[in-house]
Amino acid sequence: MLAYLVNRLLLIVPTLLGVAVLIFFMLRVVPGDIVEVKLRGDGGNPTQETVEMERKRLGLDRPLHVQFKDWMVGLVTLDLGISMWTERPVTEEIALRLELSLQVAFMATIVAILIALPLGTLSALMRDTWVDYVIRVVTIAGLAVPSFWLGMLTIVSLLFFFNWLPPLTYTPIYVDPWNNIAQLIWPAVSVGYRYAAVTARMMRSSIIEVMNEDYIRTARAKGVFERFVIIRHAMRNAMLPALTVIGLEFAFLIGGLVVTEQVFNLNGIGRLFVQAVSRSDFTLIQAMVMLTAVIFVLSNLVVDLLYAVFDPRIRYK
C-alpha cells in the first residue's frame, strides 16, 4: 500500500511540471495584452510612453526565457507572483475565493451523495417498475437541465413567491452559520442536482451489473439478509465507478462553476478565472491553472486511495 501511495505521489511531479510549461507558453501565444485592457479597456487615452512604461513595470518587456525562468523558480519556491491586474499576491486573490468555492463544492457533493446513492440503488433494484421510471425521469432531467438555469429559476422563484433573496455577500460559516447557509445552499442544490443525476445513473448501472455477480448469488445462498447483501456486498462494489465520478465532479466544481457563480453573484474561483482570462492576467491565470491541476491530481489520488479501501484486491496488487 505504501509503495502504491509513493508511486502515485511521485507521478504528480511530472504531471504538474507538464501543466506549468504548457500553460506558460500557451498564454504567450494567445493574442492580448493586459496593459491595453487596463489603460484602454474603458476608453482611456494614455500616451504610448505610459503604455510602454506600464508594460515594463509589469515585466512584460522581458525576454520570454527570463519570464519562464522566473515562473519556474516561483513555482518551486511557492511564490506565484502578483496579479498583473490588482497587483496583489495571487495567493491572496485565490485564498479569498477558495474558501467559498470549496464550501459550495463540499455542500454540492453532500447533496449529490445523499440523493444519488439511494436513488441509483433503488432504481437498479426496482428495475423496470414505476419507481425506476420516476427516478430515471428525475435523473435524466438533472442531466438535461443546466445548473445555472436551475439557479436562475431558483432565484426568480424565491423573489416571486417569497420576496426574498439569498444574502449578497459571503460570510464564513464560523462567523455567521445562518447567513452562510442561507447564501450557499441554493447554488449547492442547483449544482448538486446535476451532480446527483450523473452519479445516480452511474450507481444504477453498477448495481445492476454487480447484482448478477457470483458473490451476490453466494451471499444469498448462504442465507444473508437481503439488506446486508445490498449494503455490504452490492453497494460496496458498485461504489467504485461512482467514486470516480464523484472525484472528478468535485474537482470540476472548484473552478468550473463559472455561470452558477455569476447567477448567484458568488465571489468564487470560477468567476475569478473568467475575469483573469478576459484581462489577460497571465500570473493569475497560470496560478489558477496550477491550482486546478493540483485539485484534479489530488482528487484523483484520493479516489485511487478510496478504491484501495473499497476493493482490497487493489491494495494487494
Add this chain to the structure above:
Amino acid sequence: MNRIHIVAGAVAVLALGLTGAGNAQTPKRGGTLNFAISAETPHYDCHGSDTYATLHFAAPFYSTLLQFDLPKYPAVKGDLAESWTVSKDQKTYTFKLHKNVAFHDNKPLTSADVKATYDRLRNPAPGVVSTRKATFSDIDTIETPDPQTVVFKLKAVNPAMLETFASPWNCIYQAERITADPQWPKTNILGTGPFKFVEHVKGSHVAGVRNDNYFRKGLPHLDGFKGTFFAQSATMLNALQGGQVLGEFRTVSSADRDRLKQAMGDKIRIEESSWTLHLTVTFNTTKKPFDDVRVRRALNMAIDRWGGGQGLARTSALRHVGGLIRPGSPYAMDPKELEKLPGFQRDMVKARAEAKKLLAEAGVPNLKFVLHNRSIAQPYTPAGVFLVDQWRQIGVTVENKQLETSPYLAGLANRQYDVGIDFSNLFMDEPTLGLAKYVSSSRAPEQRSGYNDPELDKLYDLQAHEGDMKKRIALIRQFERRALDASYQVPLLWWHRIVATNTALMGWEMSPSHNLGAQLERVWINQ
C-alpha cells in the same frame, strides 16, 4: 461661455427629465446605502484609471477642486474650492480653498496638497500612470502663496480648463503620502471626502462610513454605504427588484427598465438621458481597400442611422444620431446640418445607390471583410449585427467577429483588422477631449484608424485654444465636416443612459455621464 453653460444647463435639466422629487423633501439623516457596482476597480488610484468602476468605488472618499453642478450640467461649482477667479487673459486661475478641511487621518488639507496632486497628474513620477497627463499640458506653473490659495498659470488659453478642474478623476491626495511613495494611492485610500474607507473585500464589495469631520456641515446624510460588485446584470436586477440594493448608477437596458417598471410599479424611479459615449465604425486606413476614401465613404453612407437608432433603442443602449460631439450638448452639430454629411442622410435609397456607385468606381463592387468587434453583448453585438445587415444592402459581405476585450484591444492597437467597432468614453461634453480621438495617429495613440491628417490637427489645436466661443464652435464645425467627409472613423450611434433607482433613494442626481455624481454626499434614504 457662462451664458452658453446656463442655456445648456437648462436644456440638460429638461432633457434629463429630472423629477426633482428627491430634492423637494427634507433629507433624513442616517441609514446605510446599499448599491450595485457592475464592475470592480483594479486599483484605487483615480489619476491612473479610466473606468467608472474606480469612481463608483472611490469617489465617496475623495474631494476634487471643482465639481460639475449636475442639475445645471455642464456648469461647475466648487468642491474644495470655496471660490475662484479667472484672469482677463484667461491664463491665470486662482482658487481659494475651504478652511478646516481635513484628511481622514485628521491632518489638515492645504494648498500644498492640491499642488502635489496636480503635479502628480501632469508630471507623474517614474512608474506612476497618469492617463490624463496630456489634459494638463497647458499648465505652466502651480503656485501656493498661502495654505488656502492655489494659483494655476497656463501657457496658453484653454477654454476647457474649468471643466477639466471639475473632472472627477482629479482626486486630491495628501502631499506627504504621495511625495514619500508616489504609488501609495494605488493600494490605499486617504481623502477628504464625505465617507471614510472601511473595507474592500475583493470580488465582493466596498464599504464606507460617514466622515464626521467632513467640511460641509450636515453632510453626508448617510451613515455609510456598501457598494456590491455584480458580474451579471440579471443578478443585479434581481437584487434591485428585491430591495437588496437601491440602485446601480451606470445604466440598465431598455428591456430591463421595462421589466423593473412592471415588477416594481411606483417603487422604481427611472431617469434617462443621452450619454457621453458613442461607438465608432473605424476603417483601417493602412490597409487596402480602406485607404481609399471612396470605399470608406460608401460604407459610411450605407448605414441608416436615423432608422437604426429607433430600432436599436428597443434592444440596446444605442439610440442617438450625432456627429463627433454628443447630440444635445452645447457644441453639437445641428441635425439639419448633420443630414448633409455622408452617412447621415435621410434618403437611404439614394444614399445606397451612391454607395454602390462609389464601390464600383473603387473597383470593389463585391467587397468582403471582417468586422472586428468586442464580445460584450451590450451594445456591441446588436451594433455588429446591424452593420452587417446595412452593408449587405449594398452588396458587401461582412463577417462579424467578436473577440474578448484583451485580443479585441490588441487587434485595434496593432491594426490587425479590416473594419472595427471602436468606442469613445468621455466624462463630459468637452470638444478638446472628444475630438482628441480623431486627430492624427502620430499624436493620438487612441486613434486606431491609422491616418495622419495635418489639417485636422491644425483645426483641433486652434479650437483647443480659442477663447471666443462662437469662433471655437465654427472651428469645431470645420473639424467635424472634414473628419466625417474623409470617413476615417465615423460615429455609429450615441448611447442612451437609463438609471433605475428605488424610490427610497433620494438626492442622487442624473447626468449624461456615468462618471459623474458618484460622491454620494447628498444622497439619503427615505425610510
